[in-house]
Amino acid sequence: MMDMAYTVHGEAWTLKELFVLPNEYVYWSIQIVMYPFMTGLVAGAFVLSSLYHVFGIKRLKEIARFSLVFSLALLPVAMMPLLLHLSQPLRGFHVMMTPHFTSAIAAFGIVFLTYGSIVVSELWFVYRKHFVLTVMELKAKRDRTSLENLRLNFNKILTLGAMDISEEALEKDHKATKYLAAIGIPVACFLHGYAGFIFGSVKANALWMTPLMPVIFIMSAVVSGIALCILCYVVTQEIRKFMAKRKMSRWGKDPKAPSLEQLQGAEQGGVAIASNYLLYFMIGAVTLEVLDIIFRGYTQVKSWDILGTVIMERKFVSLWIMQFGIGNILPFIMMVMPGRTVRRTVIACILVLFGVFMMRWNIVIGGQAFSLSFAGFMHYQLPIIPQDWETFREGLFGALLVAITPFVLFWGINKVMPVFLDDKGIPSSVGSVPNGAKASPAVD
Amino acid sequence: MKNHVWRPLFVVIAIVAGILTFRFFYVPNDFGSGKYGFMYSYHRASNVGEWKAIEPKYRDTGRQHLHEYCLDCHAGTISIRSEDMHGMISCENCHGPALDHPNEPQKLLIDRSRDLCLRCHTHLPYTTSERKRIPGINPQEHNPGMSCVDCHDPHNPRLEDM
Amino acid sequence: MKRRDFLKNSIMVIAGASVPLSALQMVDPKEILAQNPDIHWAFLIDTHTCVGCGFCVKACKIENDVPLEANVSRTWVERYVFTKDDRRYIDSPNAALHGYTDPRIDQGIAGMVDIDPENVGKAFFVPKLCNQCLTPPCTQVCPVGATYKTDDGVVLVDKKWCIGCGYCVMACPYAARFFHPVTHVPDKCTFCYHRIHQGLETACVNACPFEARKLCNIRDVNDPVTRIIMTDRVGILKDEFGTRPQAFYIGLATEVR
Numbered sequence: 001m002m003d004m005a006y007t008v009h010g011e012a013w014t015l016k017e018l019f020v021l022p023n024e025y026v027y028w029s030i031q032i033v034m035y036p037f038m039t040g041l042v043a044g045a046f047v048l049s050s051l052y053h054v055f056g057i058k059r060l061k062e063i064a065r066f067s068l069v070f071s072l073a074l075l076p077v078a079m080m081p082l083l084l085h086l087s088q089p090l091r092g093f094h095v096m097m098t099p100h101f102t103s104a105i106a107a108f109g110i111v112f113l114t115y116g117s118i119v120v121s122e123l124w125f126v127y128r129k130h131f132v133l134t135v136m137e138l139k140a141k142r143d144r145t146s147l148e149n150l151r152l153n154f155n156k157i158l159t160l161g162a163m164d165i166s167e168e169a170l171e172k173d174h175k176a177t178k179y180l181a182a183i184g185i186p187v188a189c190f191l192h193g194y195a196g197f198i199f200g201s202v203k204a205n206a207l208w209m210t211p212l213m214p215v216i217f218i219m220s221a222v223v224s225g226i227a228l229c230i231l232c233y234v235v236t237q238e239i240r241k242f243m244a245k246r247k248m249s250r251w252g253k254d255p256k257a258p259s260l261e262q263l264q265g266a267e268q269g270g271v272a273i274a275s276n277y278l279l280y281f282m283i284g285a286v287t288l289e290v291l292d293i294i295f296r297g298y299t300q301v302k303s304w305d306i307l308g309t310v311i312m313e314r315k316f317v318s319l320w321i322m323q324f325g326i327g328n329i330l331p332f333i334m335m336v337m338p339g340r341t342v343r344r345t346v347i348a349c350i351l352v353l354f355g356v357f358m359m360r361w362n363i364v365i366g367g368q369a370f371s372l373s374f375a376g377f378m379h380y381q382l383p384i385i386p387q388d389w390e391t392f393r394e395g396l397f398g399a400l401l402v403a404i405t406p407f408v409l410f411w412g413i414n415k416v417m418p419v420f421l422d423d424k425g426i427p428s429s430v431g432s433v434p435n436g437a438k439a440s441p442a443v444d
Numbered sequence: 445m446k447n448h449v450w451r452p453l454f455v456v457i458a459i460v461a462g463i464l465t466f467r468f469f470y471v472p473n474d475f476g477s478g479k480y481g482f483m484y485s486y487h488r489a490s491n492v493g494e495w496k497a498i499e500p501k502y503r504d505t506g507r508q509h510l511h512e513y514c515l516d517c518h519a520g521t522i523s524i525r526s527e528d529m530h531g532m533i534s535c536e537n538c539h540g541p542a543l544d545h546p547n548e549p550q551k552l553l554i555d556r557s558r559d560l561c562l563r564c565h566t567h568l569p570y571t572t573s574e575r576k577r578i579p580g581i582n583p584q585e586h587n588p589g590m591s592c593v594d595c596h597d598p599h600n601p602r603l604e605d606m
Numbered sequence: 607m608k609r610r611d612f613l614k615n616s617i618m619v620i621a622g623a624s625v626p627l628s629a630l631q632m633v634d635p636k637e638i639l640a641q642n643p644d645i646h647w648a649f650l651i652d653t654h655t656c657v658g659c660g661f662c663v664k665a666c667k668i669e670n671d672v673p674l675e676a677n678v679s680r681t682w683v684e685r686y687v688f689t690k691d692d693r694r695y696i697d698s699p700n701a702a703l704h705g706y707t708d709p710r711i712d713q714g715i716a717g718m719v720d721i722d723p724e725n726v727g728k729a730f731f732v733p734k735l736c737n738q739c740l741t742p743p744c745t746q747v748c749p750v751g752a753t754y755k756t757d758d759g760v761v762l763v764d765k766k767w768c769i770g771c772g773y774c775v776m777a778c779p780y781a782a783r784f785f786h787p788v789t790h791v792p793d794k795c796t797f798c799y800h801r802i803h804q805g806l807e808t809a810c811v812n813a814c815p816f817e818a819r820k821l822c823n824i825r826d827v828n829d830p831v832t833r834i835i836m837t838d839r840v841g842i843l844k845d846e847f848g849t850r851p852q853a854f855y856i857g858l859a860t861e862v863r
Contacts (some may be wrong), residue, residue: 022700097467124452202776
C-alpha cells in the first residue's frame, strides 16, 4: 500500500502555487467547460428555430428547420461531456433513479428527458409527412432490396402508424409544432439556466456564486446557438452550391434539384435576420458579464483580494483579450459595420463561438484558479497527449470527441430527416411517383 | 377519426413508464430521508451499516486508556513511564496498527526511522507554538545518517538514563 | 467518556428509573442506544497544543485505507508562519503526513521559502478535518443521494451509489473532500465512524500525543470535551458560509480559513 505511486484525480493537470489546500485540485476541467457550451448550443439552436415556429418570422423558415434538426443532433452531445466527466459513468443513470432535487444536477435527467421529448415530438410533426411519403414510395416499389425493406420498416415505425396526410391532418401537425415550440422555449431556457445555477449556487466558490449566473448562461447560450446555426447553415448551403456546380450526387440525376441560381443568395435573408437576434442577445450577455465584474470590483468584499488578482492579472489574457476582445467586441463591430455580407457574418459567428467557449472556460477554470484558502493559486494544464483513460477523457481529445460528435450525428439524422426538404417536389398522389421525387438528403 | 397528434405523447408516456418500472426494481427499498431531512440526509439506509462494519486497524482504546490494549500482554516486558513525555504517545504510532495482532500479523513492523523521531524533534524556531517545549535538533548537524534509536531509548527518553 | 461512559450513564439513569416497573428486565446497551438517539458527534481542536508531528495524518490514512503517498488526505495539518515584517506563509506539504521536519515553507511551484528564524513573529499549526457541518452543502448538492448526514451527525459517502460527478467536492468550502485514488469516488473524514460507534476514539485522536484533537458527543453535557466547547471560547471555520461546522477550534486566528 505504501510504495505504489497513486495519481490523484486532478493531479495530472493541476499546478499549485503558494498555499493551496491539500485536497484542492482542478476537479472540474475541460469536460465541464464543454458541458455548458454544448447545452448552450442545444438551447440556442432550439430558441432560434422557435422564432419561426412561434413568432412566425417567415424569413427564418429554412434556417428554423435546420436549427431544429441540429438541436436534435446536439442533444445527446450535451450529455456526453457529463458522462466523460463522471468517475463512475456506468452509474450516471442514478440521477434518474434517486434524483435528489436539492441538487442542481438532479434535475438534469428530468429536464433533459422533457426537452428531448419536445424536440423529438416537434421534429416528428415537421417530418411526419415526409415519413409517410417515404413509406408510400417504398411500398409502391415492386421489388425492393433488403436495404429498402429495412428503410420501409424503419420509416413505418417512424410514422407511429399515423398515415393520414390530408390537409386537415397536416394542419394539425403544424399547430402541434407551434405549441411544442412555445413550450420548448422555457424548457430550453430552463435546461441551460439551471446549468448556470449549478455554478451560481456553489457558495464555496467566490467567483461562481452570483444570482446573475443563470441569466448570463441563458443569454450566452442563445448567442452561441444562433452563431453555430448560422455558421452551419451557411456551410451546408455552400456545400450544396459546390455540389450543384459540379453536378454531384442528386444534382447529377435529379432535374428537380434546386439549380445553382436558386441556391445563390437563398440564405441571405435568413442569415441577416438571425444575426440581428444574435446581436441583441450578445449585448445582453456582455452587459451582464461586465456588470458582474464591476460589481465585485466595486464592493470589494473579502474574496476580491484574490478574485481581483485572478480577473485583472492572472486571467487577463483569456478574459479580457480572448473572451471580451476577440470573442465579443470584434465580432460585434464586424456585424454592426455597414455593408454586412454573409461571409463577414460567418467569420463573426466563428469569433462569437470562440468567445462563448472562452467565457465557459473562464468561469469553470477561472473559478478554480485560486485556493479556497484565498492564499494560493492553481494552474490548469490541459492534457494534450493522453497518458491514460483519465487524461483522454479530461483532455484535449476528449473535448474534440465531444465537439465532433454533433456533426457526425447531424449527418446521420439528415439521412432520415432531410434538412433541405423541398415541399414543392413532393407529389400528392403516390401512383405517379417519379424517380427520386422524395427529396434526398442534401449532403450525401 | 382518432387524433394522431397525441401519438408522440403516448411514446413519451411509455418511455417514462419504462423508466419508472425499472426504477421500482432497481432502487433499494431502504432509500429515504434521515433525521436531517431530504436536503441533507437522503440516502440508502443500509450504507450506514456498511460503514460501521469496517474493522478498526488501530486497537488502542483511547486517550483515557492509552497503552491498555498492548499492556494486556506486554506489561511484563515493557515499562512506559507515564511521567515521561513519550508516555503520551500511543504504542501504535511507532509500532504500527495492531490489526489482529498477535494472530495476524504475528509481528508488527516497527518504524525505527530517524524521520519518525524528527516529526517532533526537528528544531523549528517557533516560539509561539508548543513546539518550543520539545527538545529539538537540527537534523543536518545532529549525527546525520545515524538512527536515533542507536543512542536514545524511545521508551525511556530521559537523557540522564542514556 | 464518549459512548462508553455515555452508555454507562444512560444505563444507570434508565435502569434506575425503571427499577420499580421492570426490575427483572435485562438492560441491553444496544437497545438503550436505539431508544436514545441523542448522540451528536462533534470535534474539538486545540491549535495551541498542536506541534505539527503529523501522526494524526499517518494514522488516519492507514486506518481509512487512503494510500499514504497519494497527495490527498481526510485530515491534514497546516503550518502558519507570520514574520515580523508582516509576511504570511502557509503550507501543508503532503498534508503533513510526515510532519514538519523542514523550516522552509513549501510554496508549490513558487519553490521553497527560507525564513530567517529571527524574523519569525508568530507560528502555529492547525489540524483540519471534515467539519461535519449541521447544514452540509456537500450533501445538499449530491444529485443522487449518495452522501448524507447520519442521524448522529456524521457526513458519509455511499461509495456504491455515487456517480462521481464531483459536485460535493466543489461545494465543500473547506476542501475536506477529494477523489479517492482507488475507489474513484469522493472520500472524506468520517470521524472514523466504524470506530466511534463501538466506543473507540477516532484514529487521529488516538494518535495525537498532545491531545490537540478530541471527539465528543455534544449532546452529553457530562462529556468533558463537550463541557470545554460549552464553557470555553471556541471558534469555527468560515462562519460566513452558514454551514454550522461541528468541529470547534481553540485559538483560531482570522488568517486560518
